[in-house]
Amino acid sequence: MLVFLTGIVFAAAQDPTPTYKSDLSHLQEQIKSLEHVIPTGRAGSMTAPARIEWPPILAKLDDPPESLIQIFATAIPQTACRSLLDREGRSSISSEMKASNTPDWFNNLPSSV
Structure with a gap:
């Protein structure tokens, strides 16, 4: 029984880094896909919104x-x-x-x- 519980503790204590790195990479990809709509504050980095002439x-x-x-x-x-x-x-x-x-x-x- 002690060996079984020790195995569970070691399994639960594994390093979560691989999952974290995978999640971080996924988040970076999502942010990269939104880069064109995120203002940077630099002059000329974004085009001015078009003036809308509503009927x-x-x-x-x-x-x-x-x-x-x-x-x-x-x-x-x-x-x-x-x-x-x-x-x-x-x-x-x-x-x-x-x-x-x-x-x-x-x-x-x-x-x-």
Whole structure:
């Protein structure tokens, strides 16, 4: 019995460094993938955000429900979000939709939206 308990103690006391190093490497990879959106404080390291010119009709609308915002936040790809912030991008998306060429992400939205 004593040998069994000693074995358990030694197994539990093993160095967790390999797991730690693996977790650290994974964290470093995640941070590296986000590097382009993290401000560094250096002049010229980030482009200024584009000035958004919203159509005047939007000023008259109420804020959408939180549940709808969450659906769109997870359903719309980042490339489409960037296009929506750009006047030419919005125009392009609008033209495509008017021509009945809807993107897959739009077609995959829940029917309740």
